[in-house]
Amino acid sequence: MKRKIDPMFQSDPLLGWLLASVYWSICLFVGIQLDYLHLWLYQIRELLQHGRFSHMKGETGVMHLVVSVLGFAVVFKSQQQLSTRYSGVGRPVCKAAKWVFGLVNGALETFIFVAIYKFGQGACLFHLGGHTFNYPPPPRFVQFISLYVGGFLPLMIYLGLIHALFWAPFVFPRHLRSEAPPFHKHALLPLVSITFAMMVPVIVWDDLVIPSIIHMYVDLDAAGTMNLPGPFWKATS
Numbered sequence: 001m002k003r004k005i006d007p008m009f010q011s012d013p014l015l016g017w018l019l020a021s022v023y024w025s026i027c028l029f030v031g032i033q034l035d036y037l038h039l040w041l042y043q044i045r046e047l048l049q050h051g052r053f054s055h056m057k058g059e060t061g062v063m064h065l066v067v068s069v070l071g072f073a074v075v076f077k078s079q080q081q082l083s084t085r086y087s088g089v090g091r092p093v094c095k096a097a098k099w100v101f102g103l104v105n106g107a108l109e110t111f112i113f114v115a116i117y118k119f120g121q122g123a124c125l126f127h128l129g130g131h132t133f134n135y136p137p138p139p140r141f142v143q144f145i146s147l148y149v150g151g152f153l154p155l156m157i158y159l160g161l162i163h164a165l166f167w168a169p170f171v172f173p174r175h176l177r178s179e180a181p182p183f184h185k186h187a188l189l190p191l192v193s194i195t196f197a198m199m200v201p202v203i204v205w206d207d208l209v210i211p212s213i214i215h216m217y218v219d220l221d222a223a224g225t226m227n228l229p230g231p232f233w234k235a236t237s
Contacts, residue, residue: 016171017231020101023166024108031111040107040208047209056205064201068210071197075214078190078197079221085180085187088227091173097230098223106216114202114211116158117151124150148203156195175226194218 031037046053052061180186198214201207 013173013229013233014231019166020105020171024104027108027112030115031108034111034115036111036114036208039206040111040212043207043209053205053207060205064205064207067200067204071200071210071214072217074197075194075217078193079218081190082187083221083225085177086175086222086225087177088225089174091227091229093224093227094230094233097228098220101223101228102216102220106219107212110198110208110212110215113155113158113198113215114208117155117199117202119151120154121148121151151203152196152199155199156192159191159195173226173229 028037031040043053053064056064194214198211201210
């Protein structure tokens with residue numbers, strides 16, 4: 001018997017979870033190939049055993065802690081604003097779906113984010129080094145700013161594309177409130193702030209743990225607010 005699609009759902013939840021699993025497999029593959037998974041597990045082990053990374057001592061450790069706390073504060077405030085745009089549209093709560101999506105996607109998609117950021121930085125560095133055109137390199141402060149913009153810009157483009165072309169149409173149910181303000185006025189700045197807070201630990205310390213925790217929190221909150229369904233929901237007639 002053909003599965004019926006409930007009007008509360010934008011897509012078939014089973015298909016959505018299968019597609020998400022394929023995406024997570026790609027993220028895991030990237031994490032393994034670029035050694036991010038190994039680094040992430042190593043950093044988690046260090047934090048659990050020592051409460052900090054072994055190479056972060058004295059002022060470096062304090063600065064990492066301060067930046068992490070400030071980053072979480074920015075993310076918490078930004079996510080509060082984003083959550084006002086979402087609604088469960090009367091769907092039942094599925095705590096298992098919320099926790100599985102939040103933890104798995106929060107951990108694995110972070111590998112893709114870091115890879116895209118570093119790819120953008122690498123392309124920018126290649127250009128700044130004079131490899132693409134025969135000109136002298138610009139001043140150091142210009143190189144410094146360009147490197148961060150060079151990584152941040154392609155990451156923001158990827159975030160927009162993956163949500164518009166994958167998550168929204170194929171995985172997530174209908175969740176945007178009809179009265180939600182325009183995206184560029186209400187959601188753009190919080191998203192940029194969250195992304196920046198995630199990437200700062202990567203940029204400065206090659207820390208993959210704090211970004212993944214931030215990502216998990218954002219995904220848990222979003223999945224809970226929109227009442228993300230499990231794969232085997234009961235169709236309505």
